[in-house]
Every structure is written in C-alpha cells, then in structure tokens.
Amino acid sequence: MDNKFDIKSTTIEKGLEIAKDFVDKLIMPSIEETGLLVKDHITMWRFKNQVKMLNKAKDYCEKHNIKSKKKL
Numbered sequence: 001m002d003n004k005f006d007i008k009s010t011t012i013e014k015g016l017e018i019a020k021d022f023v024d025k026l027i028m029p030s031i032e033e034t035g036l037l038v039k040d041h042i043t044m045w046r047f048k049n050q051v052k053m054l055n056k057a058k059d060y061c062e063k064h065n066i067k068s069k070k071k072l
Contacts, residue, residue: 061068 060066
C-alpha cells in the first residue's frame, strides 16, 4: 500500500489561516482584557506614587520653611 496524500500547499495554508483566525477570536479578547487590567494596576500605582511624592515635598517644604503659592 502506498500512503500518499495529494494535498496542495494552498489547502494547507487555508487550513492554517482558518485555525489562526479561530485561535485569534478565542484568545485575543482575553489577552486584551489582561492588558487593560495590568494598565489599570500600573495607573493606580503611579497615582499612589505621585501622592506619596507630593506629601514628601510638602513635608520637606514645611521642615525647611519654604512657602508655596498654593496650599498642598
């Protein structure tokens, strides 16, 4: 018996393209949501860090008797 398959490369390429599209539709929304979640955590971390830095600057100014135009 001779087990030969006569599959054209275009058929294989089309099958791979269909599989890729399926995986993209299945996985991409989850990846995008994960990216947005990470972005939210980083944004919150940066905000908290800015508040800490402003409080340190306020304490430094009070300690060294530095007046600011606006109240911190």
